[in-house]
Amino acid sequence: MLSFNLTSIVNLIGFLVFMLFLYKLLYKPYFDMTDKRKNEVEKNLNEAERLRINAQEAKEKAEKEYEDIKNQKSEILKDAEEQAKKIISEAKDEAEIQKDKIIEKAETSAVEIKNEAMKDIQAKVVTMALTVSSMILKEKLDQKANEELIRRALSNLNEKGDQL
Helix, strand or coil: CCCCCHHHHHHHHHHHHHHHHHHHHHHHHHHHHHHHHHHHHHHHHHHHHHHHHHHHHHHHHHHHHHHHHHHHHHHHHHHHHHHHHHHHHHHHHHHHHHHHHHHHHHHHHHHHHHHHHHHHHHHHHHHHHHHHHHHHHHHCCCHHHHHHHHHHHHHHHHHHHHHC
Protein backbone atom coordinates (compact mmCIF):
# COMPACT_ATOMS: atom_id res chain seq x y z
CA MET A 1 0.00 0.00 0.00
CA LEU A 2 0.96 3.42 0.39
CA SER A 3 3.69 4.19 2.63
CA PHE A 4 4.91 7.61 3.36
CA ASN A 5 8.33 8.10 4.46
CA LEU A 6 10.47 11.11 4.86
CA THR A 7 11.94 10.84 1.38
CA SER A 8 8.52 10.86 -0.12
CA ILE A 9 7.59 13.93 1.87
CA VAL A 10 10.82 15.69 0.90
CA ASN A 11 10.25 14.71 -2.71
CA LEU A 12 6.73 16.00 -2.46
CA ILE A 13 7.90 19.27 -0.93
CA GLY A 14 10.67 19.52 -3.53
CA PHE A 15 8.14 18.88 -6.28
CA LEU A 16 5.82 21.57 -4.90
CA VAL A 17 8.71 24.04 -4.57
CA PHE A 18 9.71 23.16 -8.14
CA MET A 19 6.14 23.73 -9.32
CA LEU A 20 5.99 27.03 -7.45
CA PHE A 21 9.31 27.97 -8.97
CA LEU A 22 8.05 27.05 -12.45
CA TYR A 23 4.81 28.92 -11.84
CA LYS A 24 6.62 32.08 -10.73
CA LEU A 25 9.46 32.02 -13.22
CA LEU A 26 7.99 30.39 -16.31
CA TYR A 27 4.27 29.75 -16.24
CA LYS A 28 3.09 33.15 -14.94
CA PRO A 29 5.47 35.27 -17.10
CA TYR A 30 4.64 33.11 -20.14
CA PHE A 31 0.89 33.55 -19.71
CA ASP A 32 1.30 37.23 -18.82
CA MET A 33 3.31 37.67 -22.01
CA THR A 34 0.71 35.78 -24.11
CA ASP A 35 -2.14 37.75 -22.51
CA LYS A 36 -0.26 40.96 -23.18
CA ARG A 37 0.38 39.90 -26.79
CA LYS A 38 -3.28 38.85 -27.15
CA ASN A 39 -4.42 42.25 -25.84
CA GLU A 40 -1.99 44.02 -28.18
CA VAL A 41 -3.25 42.03 -31.16
CA GLU A 42 -6.87 42.78 -30.21
CA LYS A 43 -5.98 46.44 -29.80
CA ASN A 44 -4.32 46.47 -33.24
CA LEU A 45 -7.31 44.68 -34.79
CA ASN A 46 -9.70 47.18 -33.20
CA GLU A 47 -7.51 50.06 -34.42
CA ALA A 48 -7.38 48.55 -37.91
CA GLU A 49 -11.18 48.16 -37.92
CA ARG A 50 -11.59 51.75 -36.73
CA LEU A 51 -9.21 52.95 -39.47
CA ARG A 52 -11.04 50.85 -42.08
CA ILE A 53 -14.35 52.39 -41.02
CA ASN A 54 -12.81 55.89 -41.10
CA ALA A 55 -11.35 55.18 -44.54
CA GLN A 56 -14.72 53.93 -45.79
CA GLU A 57 -16.44 57.05 -44.43
CA ALA A 58 -13.76 59.26 -46.00
CA LYS A 59 -14.19 57.43 -49.31
CA GLU A 60 -17.97 57.88 -49.21
CA LYS A 61 -17.54 61.54 -48.30
CA ALA A 62 -15.04 62.03 -51.15
CA GLU A 63 -17.41 60.29 -53.60
CA LYS A 64 -20.27 62.51 -52.44
CA GLU A 65 -18.11 65.63 -52.83
CA TYR A 66 -17.05 64.41 -56.28
CA GLU A 67 -20.70 64.01 -57.30
CA ASP A 68 -21.51 67.46 -55.88
CA ILE A 69 -18.62 69.00 -57.81
CA LYS A 70 -19.67 67.13 -60.94
CA ASN A 71 -23.23 68.47 -60.56
CA GLN A 72 -21.94 71.98 -59.95
CA LYS A 73 -19.76 71.70 -63.06
CA SER A 74 -22.79 70.63 -65.09
CA GLU A 75 -24.82 73.54 -63.73
CA ILE A 76 -22.01 76.00 -64.44
CA LEU A 77 -21.65 74.70 -68.01
CA LYS A 78 -25.41 74.88 -68.51
CA ASP A 79 -25.49 78.45 -67.18
CA ALA A 80 -22.53 79.36 -69.40
CA GLU A 81 -24.27 77.95 -72.46
CA GLU A 82 -27.44 79.88 -71.62
CA GLN A 83 -25.40 83.06 -71.10
CA ALA A 84 -23.64 82.50 -74.43
CA LYS A 85 -26.95 81.96 -76.22
CA LYS A 86 -28.36 85.08 -74.57
CA ILE A 87 -25.32 87.16 -75.54
CA ILE A 88 -25.46 85.85 -79.12
CA SER A 89 -29.17 86.59 -79.30
CA GLU A 90 -28.66 90.11 -77.96
CA ALA A 91 -25.80 90.67 -80.42
CA LYS A 92 -27.99 89.48 -83.31
CA ASP A 93 -30.81 91.78 -82.19
CA GLU A 94 -28.40 94.72 -81.91
CA ALA A 95 -26.94 93.93 -85.34
CA GLU A 96 -30.45 93.78 -86.79
CA ILE A 97 -31.27 97.17 -85.27
CA GLN A 98 -28.01 98.64 -86.63
CA LYS A 99 -28.73 97.12 -90.05
CA ASP A 100 -32.23 98.66 -90.08
CA LYS A 101 -30.79 102.07 -89.08
CA ILE A 102 -28.16 101.90 -91.83
CA ILE A 103 -30.77 100.87 -94.42
CA GLU A 104 -33.07 103.68 -93.29
CA LYS A 105 -30.23 106.22 -93.54
CA ALA A 106 -29.30 104.90 -97.01
CA GLU A 107 -32.91 105.12 -98.19
CA THR A 108 -33.26 108.64 -96.79
CA SER A 109 -29.99 109.64 -98.45
CA ALA A 110 -31.09 108.08 -101.74
CA VAL A 111 -34.40 109.97 -101.62
CA GLU A 112 -32.56 113.22 -100.89
CA ILE A 113 -30.12 112.61 -103.77
CA LYS A 114 -33.03 111.77 -106.08
CA ASN A 115 -34.89 114.94 -105.07
CA GLU A 116 -31.78 117.05 -105.62
CA ALA A 117 -31.23 115.42 -109.02
CA MET A 118 -34.85 116.07 -109.96
CA LYS A 119 -34.53 119.73 -108.94
CA ASP A 120 -31.31 119.99 -110.95
CA ILE A 121 -32.95 118.37 -113.99
CA GLN A 122 -35.99 120.62 -113.69
CA ALA A 123 -33.75 123.67 -113.48
CA LYS A 124 -31.84 122.53 -116.59
CA VAL A 125 -35.10 121.81 -118.46
CA VAL A 126 -36.41 125.26 -117.60
CA THR A 127 -33.11 126.82 -118.66
CA MET A 128 -33.18 124.91 -121.94
CA ALA A 129 -36.82 125.81 -122.54
CA LEU A 130 -35.99 129.45 -121.95
CA THR A 131 -33.02 129.16 -124.29
CA VAL A 132 -35.17 127.55 -126.99
CA SER A 133 -37.86 130.19 -126.53
CA SER A 134 -35.40 133.01 -126.75
CA MET A 135 -33.87 131.50 -129.87
CA ILE A 136 -37.30 131.24 -131.47
CA LEU A 137 -38.12 134.79 -130.63
CA LYS A 138 -34.75 136.10 -131.83
CA GLU A 139 -34.75 134.47 -135.18
CA LYS A 140 -38.40 134.98 -136.01
CA LEU A 141 -38.22 132.12 -138.35
CA ASP A 142 -40.93 130.50 -140.22
CA GLN A 143 -42.85 127.47 -138.96
CA LYS A 144 -40.54 124.92 -140.56
CA ALA A 145 -37.43 126.46 -139.04
CA ASN A 146 -39.16 126.59 -135.61
CA GLU A 147 -39.94 122.90 -135.78
CA GLU A 148 -36.34 122.11 -136.73
CA LEU A 149 -35.07 124.26 -133.88
CA ILE A 150 -37.42 122.53 -131.37
CA ARG A 151 -36.27 119.08 -132.59
CA ARG A 152 -32.64 120.03 -132.10
CA ALA A 153 -33.38 121.39 -128.63
CA LEU A 154 -35.27 118.21 -127.67
CA SER A 155 -32.47 116.10 -129.09
CA ASN A 156 -29.95 118.08 -126.97
CA LEU A 157 -32.23 117.64 -123.95
CA ASN A 158 -32.40 113.85 -124.50
CA GLU A 159 -28.61 113.65 -124.84
CA LYS A 160 -28.08 115.64 -121.64
CA GLY A 161 -30.76 113.58 -119.86
CA ASP A 162 -28.93 110.38 -120.85
CA GLN A 163 -25.69 111.79 -119.46
CA LEU A 164 -27.31 112.33 -116.05
